Amino acid sequence: MLYCVCAASDLRRAASPPPTAPAGLRWVEAGSLAALVAPAPAHEDVAAMLAFGEVVAHYHARLDVVPMRWGSRLADTAAVTAHLRAEAERYRCVLAALADCVEMGVRLPLPEPPAGTAAGAAGPGATASGRDYLLRRRAQLQAATAAETALERLDADLAGLYRDTRREQGWFAGGRRLSAHYLVPRPRLAAFRQRLAAAVAAGRLTTAAGAPLTSGPWPPHSFAGGTDGTDADTATPDTRPQDTASAAARSPDTSPPDTPPQIRPPSDASAPDTSPPDTSAPETSPSETCVPDTSPTDTDTTQ
Numbered sequence: 133m134l135y136c137v138c139a140a141s142d143l144r145r146a147a148s149p150p151p152t153a154p155a156g157l158r159w160v161e162a163g164s165l166a167a168l169v170a171p172a173p174a175h176e177d178v179a180a181m182l183a184f185g186e187v188v189a190h191y192h193a194r195l196d197v198v199p200m201r202w203g204s205r206l207a208d209t210a211a212v213t214a215h216l217r218a219e220a221e222r223y224r225c226v227l228a229a230l231a232d233c234v235e236m237g238v239r240l241p242l243p244e245p246p247a248g249t250a251a252g253a254a255g256p257g258a259t260a261s262g263r264d265y266l267l268r269r270r271a272q273l274q275a276a277t278a279a280e281t282a283l284e285r286l287d288a289d290l291a292g293l294y295r296d297t298r299r300e301q302g303w304f305a306g307g308r309r310l311s312a313h314y315l316v317p318r319p320r321l322a323a324f325r326q327r328l329a330a331a332v333a334a335g336r337l338t339t340a341a342g343a344p345l346t347s348g349p350w351p352p353h354s355f356a357g358g359t360d361g362t363d364a365d366t367a368t369p370d371t372r373p374q375d376t377a378s379a380a381a382r383s384p385d386t387s388p389p390d391t392p393p394q395i396r397p398p399s400d401a402s403a404p405d406t407s408p409p410d411t412s413a414p415e416t417s418p419s420e421t422c423v424p425d426t427s428p429t430d431t432d433t434t435q
């Protein structure tokens with residue numbers, strides 16, 4: 133199983149593995165790159181996923197890495213070496229883009245349609261009319277637009293403190309949310325968090341469905357290779373750490389599954405994309421053609 137990729141020259145700064153590291157964790161070098169690998173766990177459960185995330189976070193705190201998604205695999209050491217050599221230029225490009233950066237996240241809840249517009253509101257077994265459907269659809273789009281507007285205001289509040297941003301809709305903590313991910317240089321992290329906390333405290337991100345969830349810093353998974361195109365309605369735990377939350381209570385993470393990254397233009401097949409083009413990021417990020425296709429072709433376990 134692949135954990136992350138870094139510059140081979142940085143391995144001298146790599147610390148000892150964390151206590152949660154699996155047996156057999158090691159670095160495989162190929163030219164100017166190195167990949168952190170280990171045998172796949174015998175039981176792929178929540179504990180294994182969280183341990184995977186802790187290992188990636190441990191090394192990201194010490195090195196610039198391209199973090200892999202849970203479940204990224206290659207057949208053996210030779211396949212890892214071949215993969216690193218084939219994608220060397222793209223990995224170097226992404227490492228440069230992610231250098232000395234962390235990811236911060238903000239998730240805004242999307243409210244349910246108003247009472248009386250949902251299918252079946254007329255009683256058990258009732259069939260929603262076309263008007264009911266259109267009212268429900270309008271409510272959903274209005275909620276998404278309001279949440280997007282709030283994130284646009286946040287982009288402006290945080291201007292100059294992040295390098296890039298991404299948007300996505302999906303299920304998280306038991307509800308549908310519009311999420312913003314920010315790529316933040318470490319020297320600007322304290323200022324970013326302070327300004328974000330001020331926006332939350334002022335209520336500028338609160339929607340009709342409740343308060344936002346904020347999280348991070350964590351390894352920049354959202355910027356390591358684009359979307360993976362998985363089904364947003366299929367739930368699995370998120371391996372990324374979460375150190376803050378604006379909501380009073382936490383719920384189990386039911387975000388979409390992390391699968392081997394596959395590089396293609398960001399899309400969300402599970403919900404209409406109401407996000408306008410994002411032009412707020414103060415720095416120019418590398419083009420999408422610079423992002424590596426890190427999805428291995430062989431799904432056997434790395435030995």
